[in-house]
Amino acid sequence: MTDDLNATGALALPSTKRSVPIALIRAREKVMGPIREMLSDCGITEQQWRILRVLEEFGPQDASSLAERACLLLPSQTRIVQTLLEKGLVTRQADEKDRRKQTVAITGAGQAIIHDKLDQAQAIATRIEEVIGKKRLAELLDILEDFQKL
Amino acid sequence: MTDDLNATGALALPSTKRSVPIALIRAREKVMGPIREMLSDCGITEQQWRILRVLEEFGPQDASSLAERACLLLPSQTRIVQTLLEKGLVTRQADEKDRRKQTVAITGAGQAIIHDKLDQAQAIATRIEEVIGKKRLAELLDILEDFQKL
DNA sequence: TCAATATATTTAACATAGCAAATATTGTGC
């Protein structure tokens, strides 16, 4: 009884205004605005920042773990690490035991960038918490986690 | 008092595991999986599908409105419409009154694709509702809307 | 041991994201 009907009475998709995929994009777009602004003046992209963050948080790791944690597909990860190598922000070397694996690590220069932006990044996180509310933000993260069950 | 501290006692960013931008990406990735699968066999991308959906829902409209509703940047919209033109799924013509504006409309072939996929798309939407729960899904959309205040 | 498989990562190719600059058309003030 809750099926959406269009003007002709036929079964219709939910309006794009309440579409989950579109809502996720829109929200993300807003969140990323200030973050991109923060990163633009140090020549780092959003994805490069994520890789540095993950390396700083979890330490040196193989490519697959890094891609999973930074939420990147392996091909993207490969390219991004290559540019980070050129910038001198990470290192990469084959694992001794299993030479198929590549171990990626953050350099001092990479850590410096994170530390330089720490206050700004913290301020952005705080701002989000203020606007959305601490409780609702926690709810949001919980609900989003449930999407992994799909 | 709620500041996150790392091992050295310095101010630290929230773990990437509870990062809002990353959580949004992960959720979106899961949602899009079945949708991409549905579209792959008719040679249509996710963004092309969004444009067709919006044109079907709101009718012929200028490029800016279309981009806004389909949640695409104008340059992306321009290029995607170009490929849709080549596929014969949309038309585009200059507005009579204001020749700067381009009016885009869906064709019969474009509508046919939407109607062909209607049942499948509906099933995906239902599946999401089952897993997340109707109430929580509504909460999610409400919270995501609040991000526009940022 | 060696061929067949499986695993880890990279490359290739095409589509899109994001930003800045270029184009085209319209509106405005003098």
Place this chain on the structure above:
DNA sequence: GCACAATATTTGCTATGTTAAATATATTGA
């Protein structure tokens, strides 16, 4: 009516997303 600012869209360029294929190393079983 014209130079000039404003608006709507497109183009150019670099980076990433996405899928499939290629490459390299490990593992397994006859």
